[in-house]
Amino acid sequence: MRRELHAGWLAMSLLLGSATATTSVRGEERPWSGGSAESERDRAVRDFEEGRKAQVADRLEEAEFFYLRAWARMKSYDIATNLGQVQLLLQKPASAAKYLAFGVRTVGPEIEPERLARMQALLAEAKAQVGTLRVRVTNVADAEVLVNGQRVPAEEVEHELYVEPGQHVLVIRRAGYEEAVVHVAAVAGSREEIATELKPKTATRPGTAGAPMLGEAKTKAPAAGATAKEPRSWVPAIALSAASAVGLGVAMGFTVASNKASADMRAQRSALWQAGGACIDAPVEHALACRELQRTAARADVHANAARVAYVTSGALAIAALTYVIWPGGRPARAVSLEVGPGLDAGGASIAVVGSW
Structure with missing residues (x-):
């Protein structure tokens, strides 16, 4: 062919x-323009x-x-x-x-x-190998035509459009009018007339009784006897999430400190054994080393307990934040006050969260 x-x-x-x-x-x-350019x-x-x-x-x-x-x-x-x-x-x-x-x-x-x-x-x-379309808009002279999302030049719209055989989507639009969508099943050698009328977009006139002004949202008043509900405040969820993150960071810090103290304790105990000493009925020459070993062991326990407390507190705060987010709203919003502070003593560690909302 x-x-x-x-x-x-x-x-x-x-x-x-x-x-x-x-x-x-x-x-x-066309006259010759002359010039060297x-x-x-x-x-x-x-x-x-x-x-x-x-x-x-x-x-x-x-x-x-x-x-x-x-x-x-x-x-x-x-x-x-x-x-x-x-x-x-x-x-x-x-x-x-x-x-x-x-x-x-x-x-x-x-x-x-x-x-x-x-x-x-x-x-x-x-x-003979394509479908021929003739598009006419009866009430608008300069409407824009798109075929399968591609804009057709105005000069072509005034005459005929040619499309491959198959399904096509025509969109006819103009500013201020609702766009018209036409589905076409083109057949080779066929010719189809498409005549349409664009509908003007409806706009509410300002000052119409019962209608909102342009650019103004219309809101419904609460029913008689109903309590107006304040929108949910996200401050508590953000505060709880932040406290949970702080708690997780504290827990990780105590974990590192505990691991270091445990490593020091093992090194001190190994050195004591190699010197032939022991902390049960320790002789005078090993008493100082035994006291240092005991202090290191106590420090490792304190840090480990503090890490556990911090992990638990962080998890509890995260659960509280999630619960607040998914819990049905509706309670009037109140002022929020929240304080978070760590606590540490010889017997362990804690994170205190005090607030109201």
Whole structure:
């Protein structure tokens, strides 16, 4: 199919090859601007010629690249027609139909009837492979149309849209109106008219009885006899969580201290044994070492007990914070007062939390 099309229509692309240099988008004569700087028109002519060379050499992807770049710089019927032909050969019929339709629609009066007939035949070939849509908005002149989320240029909306066979979603919108969504099942060679009317968005007028002013929220008053409930305060949950984190940090610190004291105790006991001494009925020469060993052991126990207390306290505070968060609200908010403080004595350690809310 691709080779048959190429052989049949390549001559036409060559016939259209000289038009870009002298015509504008509507095929009218464009005066030479002069000057040494290369204009966008000059770049478009150069890209068009490169596209023709690539097309003649059957490098269709390269030809499409140059034609697209020329089209971005200047809208001309000959660029559009050659681009549409190449895309038709590349099996892109929907895009090809768009450019071929532009070429047929904007061709200049200087074109020979035979060339115009070939352009029309190419467009018919492309339209036979796609679905054609005609969108009309009956009450809005400048509505925006999106096909599958892609905005369609206004110039195309005024004429025809071309889509691949299959399911498509059209969105028609304009500021101040509710958007219309149309689902289309396109069939190759089909043509469908889509006529719609956009509904203006409803807006409540300021001062209307029983209606809130614009920008003003309408709230319901509590029923007779009902108690107005204050919104839940998150301060207690934050305070309890912070206290839990502090408790966890204290517990970890005491754990490290306990482990260090235990290591010191083991080192002192090992040194005492190696010296041949013992702390039961200890002789005078080992009494000092035994007293130091006892102090180290006591310090390890105090730190271990403090760590346990801190871990338990941290867990209790975390549970309290979680309970407050998930407990049903409704109680009036009160002022919050919360104090957290650690406590440590010879027999252990503690964390005190005193508060009201």
